[in-house]
Amino acid sequence: MxxxxxxxxxxxxxxKSHRGEFNATPGPQLAAFSVKAAxxxxxxxxxxxxxxxxxxxxxxxxxxKNIGRQTVVRAGLPLSVAGVTVSRFCASGLQAIAxxxxxxxxEGVPAMVAGGVESISAIRAGLPADIDPWLMQHKPDxxxxxxDTADNVAHRYGISRxxxxxxxxxxxxxxxxxxxxxxxxxxxxxxxxxMAEKNKDTGEVTLRDVVATRDNCNRPGTTLExxxxxxxxxxxxxxxxxxxxxxxxxxxxxxxxxxxxQAERLGLSPLGAFRGFAVAGCEPDExxxxxxxxxxxxxxxxxxxxxxxxLWEMNEAFASQALYCQRKLGIPGERxxxxxxxxxxxxxxxxxxxxxxxxxxxxxxxRKAKWGVVTMCIAGGMGAAGLFEIYGVLLGQTxxxxxxxxxxxx
Numbered sequence: 001m002x003x004x005x006x007x008x009x010x011x012x013x014x015x016k017s018h019r020g021e022f023n024a025t026p027g028p029q030l031a032a033f034s035v036k037a038a039x040x041x042x043x044x045x046x047x048x049x050x051x052x053x054x055x056x057x058x059x060x061x062x063x064x065k066n067i068g069r070q071t072v073v074r075a076g077l078p079l080s081v082a083g084v085t086v087s088r089f090c091a092s093g094l095q096a097i098a099x100x101x102x103x104x105x106x107e108g109v110p111a112m113v114a115g116g117v118e119s120i121s122a123i124r125a126g127l128p129a130d131i132d133p134w135l136m137q138h139k140p141d142x143x144x145x146x147x148d149t150a151d152n153v154a155h156r157y158g159i160s161r162x163x164x165x166x167x168x169x170x171x172x173x174x175x176x177x178x179x180x181x182x183x184x185x186x187x188x189x190x191x192x193x194x195m196a197e198k199n200k201d202t203g204e205v206t207l208r209d210v211v212a213t214r215d216n217c218n219r220p221g222t223t224l225e226x227x228x229x230x231x232x233x234x235x236x237x238x239x240x241x242x243x244x245x246x247x248x249x250x251x252x253x254x255x256x257x258x259x260x261x262q263a264e265r266l267g268l269s270p271l272g273a274f275r276g277f278a279v280a281g282c283e284p285d286e287x288x289x290x291x292x293x294x295x296x297x298x299x300x301x302x303x304x305x306x307x308x309x310x311l312w313e314m315n316e317a318f319a320s321q322a323l324y325c326q327r328k329l330g331i332p333g334e335r336x337x338x339x340x341x342x343x344x345x346x347x348x349x350x351x352x353x354x355x356x357x358x359x360x361x362x363x364x365x366x367r368k369a370k371w372g373v374v375t376m377c378i379a380g381g382m383g384a385a386g387l388f389e390i391y392g393v394l395l396g397q398t399x400x401x402x403x404x405x406x407x408x409x410x
Contacts (some may be wrong), residue, residue, distance in 0.1 A: 002108055004101035005262035006271035006388075007044070009358030010037035011187050011253035014215040014346035021346035022250035023211040024121075024196035027056075027063035031117035032074035032408045034254035037112065037189040039077065044266065048111040049256075052083040053100045055092030055116035055295040057349030057379075059085045062122045071117075074331060076410060081113075081402035087350070090376050091384035092116050093253060094277075094353025098386060100257050101274035110262045115254030115320050116355070118348035141285040147233055147240050150318035153288045154239040157324045164319035165227040168244040168343045171316060175340030178222035183339055184215065186362050187253075187355075191408075208291055215248035216378065217346035246317040249346030253354035269391070271361040272372075276302055276387040283381050288321025290383020291375040292328045298385040299375070306330050311390070313356040315376035316341035322395060325377075352376065364390035 012033045017020040022030055031054055039046055054068035069083030088095040093116025100114035135142055153159065178184060190213040198205045222243070229242035263270055278301065280293035291314060299305060312331050316322045321341075326336060339359070342352060353376060360372040375385040 002105045004104040004257050004274045005256050005260045005263050006255050006272055006274065006357070006361060007263055007268050007270050008042035008256045009187060009254070009271065010034050010041055010189050011355050011358060012191050013188050013212045013349070014217050014251045014323070014348065015212055016217055016249040017250050017306045018359050020204060020216060020250060021121065021181050021191070021193060021195045021210045022121065024207060025119065025193045025250070027067050027117060027119050027122070028070040028074040029193070030119055030250065031067060031071040031115070032250045033189060033191045034115055035077070035113055035250040036069055036075040037255040038115070038407065039075070043268070044111060044256065044258070046077050047080060049077065049081045049113055050109045051100070052077070052081060052084060052109065052113040053082065053096040053102065055088070055094070055096035055350045055353060057087060057089045057092050057118055058123050061124050063117060063119055064225050067117065082330055085166040088382070088384065089379040090317065090347070090349050091353050091357065091378045091382070092350035094374055094376070094384055096358065097255060097257070097274065097354060097357055100367060101113045104257060104259050108259060108306050111256065111258045112279040113254055113256055114354065115252060117251045118350040120248045120348060121250050128202035132208035132397045133315045139284070141283065146287070146317065146379060149285055149287045150240050150245070150320045151234060151238045153318070153324055156286065156321040157203050159239070159320045159323050163323060164244040165224060167319040167323050168227060169222055169224050171337065171340045171343040172219055172222040174338065175344035176337035179214065179218070183363070187358055188214065196363050215345050217249050218340070218344040228281065239320060240318060244343065246347035247345070248318050249348050251346070251348040251351050251355070253351050253358055254272065255354060255358060270349035271365065272388050272390045274386070277345060279382060279384045287379055287381045288317060288377045289324055289328070290377040290381065291325045291385060292383070294383035294385040295373065295375055296331055298387055302387060302396055309366045309371045309373050310335065311338065311360055311367065311372040312336045313360045313362050313372070314341065315347065315352050315356065317347065317377055318345040319343060321377055353384070354365050358388065363389055365392060369390060
């Protein structure tokens with residue numbers, strides 16, 4: 001039986017939306033940083049790649065017009081490589097990897113690239129014409145703001161503000177420690193781009209050459225007292241603050257997947273294997289609990305339990321929903337988001353799933369883990385979960401790129 005293995009991963013640093021290094025970077029260039037680096041790290045002939053599957057939560061504007069195909073060209077891949085875009089909101093990157101793996105297993109495609117990208121800096125505001133009147137009348141919760149769904153989860157399931165802040169503080173601490181230890185170095189490719197800066201006095205906007213080298217959304221100096229002082233965004237009686245919600249950020253991540261025998265023939269040392277994927281629906285007004293439906297479905301298909309999973313990466317859209325899912329599923333805290341999550345590191349919607357897969361495989365190798373799960377909630381009331389077998393030997397992945405930064409032309 002054919003198997004899909006991941007032979008490389010690469011990602012950009014995560015930069016603050018609107019104020020960070022990628023605030024003026026075109027979508028295809030942002031995606032190409034990771035794709036180009038992942039292919040170079042894999043060390044394969046790019047002509048082996050049949051297709052690129054790019055996840056994007058909001059595939060419109062600068063990430064529209066089939067950004068998957070645009071990324072192929074921007075990354076300098078052969079024109080024989082096709083490209084497609086997929087959107088499942090926050091699970092888009094994970095969905096892309098699952099689709100690429102399915103092509104390999106079902107059809108014997110030799111190599112695929114899959115990943116995710118999001119430029120939250122460039123997402124346009126919604127228009128009334130975007131709304132289906134029938135849905136607005138019969139299921140308006142489909143259009144509910146994510147922050148309101150997170151407050152709902154806190155109210156309905158008794159997730160206290162203090163617990164949410166404690167969870168968020170732990171995320172910040174773990175990310176800061178991981179940065180200090182250089183644990184993200186094997187993932188990140190420094191990216192040369194141009195950043196927009198606005199003069200506060202004149203309003204003039206200028207572009208400045210920059211090189212993004214590390215994640216800059218987290219706040220290492222966060223304290224519980226500081227978090228407690230933050231006012232809820234939706235006012236008194238609510239829970240969600242700027243400190244216990246995911247950071248809005250821009251970035252991309254990509255993986256190269258191959259059929260296992262093809263990778264072995266080329267002498268490659270895969271990071272791990274894709275083993276399964278499950279999705280589930282739930283009420284849109286509590287979309288954050290989606291993982292509690294997707295994860296059991298995934299594990300049951302493979303004869304596994306929560307305790308069999310050595311490492312978990314759950315997207316921290318909000319502390320309220322992440323805490324509820326952890327408690328409901330019974331995930332041990334020492335196995336969950338061991339280097340922090342989206343509350344600290346950031347959450348470019350379409351990118352996150354792909355980033356979590358890459359990080360799970362690399363961190364799992366360090367910890368000699370075997371099984372890992374990536375899971376997240378999804379706007380509209382869904383959950384997704386992916387199962388990965390982590391391999392222990394890694395030869396080529398940790399090698400640095402020949403250049404000091406990813407040379408995608410501006």
